[in-house]
């Protein structure tokens with residue numbers, strides 16, 4: 463409900479306006495300009511009805527102060543007939559309209575209604591524009607690239623439907639954050655978000671983990687235990703790393719998803735499943751199916767709607783935004799640290815291949831923040847592999863000042879090129895050679911000459 467502030471020194475006027483408007487809005491009253499300004503500092507108002515002639519600070523002074531604040535609500539000035547000139551003055555100071563006392567009830571009501579409608583529309587336009595143009599996050603997921611904005615739109619759409627979602631993407635691309643965002647925006651957000659890491663639980667315990675068990679169901683089952691499916695009732699069950707699930711648990715999971723009922727281990731009472739299911743994997747599930755490691759029927763059960771999180775190297779526009787977020791967060795946690803990044807450090811971050819995606823970027827920034835001295839995060843605070851890309855200028859300087867020979871400089875440069883291509887391609891030699899425009903054989907010879915091999 464909209465909130466309207468009535469500023470008038472006469473109790474009678476305040477109360478009659480309250481009676482008049484209380485059907486359509488919340489009415490807050492103040493008996494003078496100062497009290498009015500205080501009320502506005504406490505609560506956002508959508509409209510102000512302002513008396514001009516008041517003891518102490520008058521209405522015009524109030525208006526002037528109000529206009530100094532950004533996003534001031536519209537003001538309707540209340541004025542006695544003989545002071546219409548002052549009303550004109552008030553309009554010059556930014557009042558939206560005026561009514562003369564004694565006011566006509568219907569006319570005033572219509573004006574109030576129209577201004578409130580206008581204000582609401584304005585708000586909505588601002589909100590929508592923000593959302594469309596400036597949208598840089600959803601939940602804790604941050605990004606400004608077109609690819610991530612597409613992800614945000616998909617998440618919003620998916621959140622509204624109860625369909626099972628399969629989130630795919632390389633390690634560290636934000637799959638868990640995406641799952642949480644879907645939950646938080648969904649009608650099930652009142653329920654719990656229950657993650658299960660399918661890779662971390664031994665096969666033998668998986669069934670009891672998912673479905674729970676009755677007391678005495680097996681040797682260690684001393685107490686009855688509620689499983690994750692039940693715990694996620696009314697909420698979201700997040701099956702992380704679903705591609706790692708062993709054949710036994712795969713069959714049990716399939717049944718639960720198909721029939722939408724489960725039974726606790728050692729129990730015989732069917733329990734209905736109403737949790738929303740979100741699964742995630744960094745494996746190529748189609749290949750897992752082809753090679754017989756993942757059940758095809760389960761694949762179709764979870765692969766209802768896919769959500770793909772792009773690797774960071776395919777959305778370099780996000781690097782700066784993410785780095786700044788992580789920098790700010792680390793500084794807040796440590797209570798100190800650099801406030802900004804040097805230009806060459808930022809370039810190095812943007813050029814890097816990020817095989818570990820956002821998680822790797824997060825770690826690099828955290829480490830750099832603890833290393834940095836002073837206000838600026840410098841290139842030297844970044845790991846060696848990232849500095850390398852920015853080194854040509856330094857190499858040239860070394861040659862000019864005769865600190866390194868021509869041969870040494872060329873060799874270092876060559877090594878940088880090789881390492882860069884290898885790291886950008888996950889040490890896949892065929893792809894790295896391709897990127898350099900040389901044969902794989904030549905790449906191998908040069909790697910041997912420089913003593914380069916994949917770090918473990």
Ligand SMILES: Nc1ncnc2c1ncn2[C@@H]1O[C@H](COP(=O)(O)OP(=O)(O)OP(=O)(O)O)[C@@H](O)[C@H]1O
Nearest residue numbers: 602603604632633634635636637638639744820821
């Ligand atoms: N778009 C993003 N915005 C902000 N933080 C992000 C983003 N993507 C990932 N992160 C951060 O990176 C780290 C890894 O994210 P998350 O755990 O969601 O990745 P994941 O895809 O589940 O990785 P894995 O496959 O290794 O489990 C987390 O600390 C997360 O907060």
Ligand SMILES: [Mg+2]
Nearest residue numbers: 637638702742
């Ligand atoms: Mg994860």
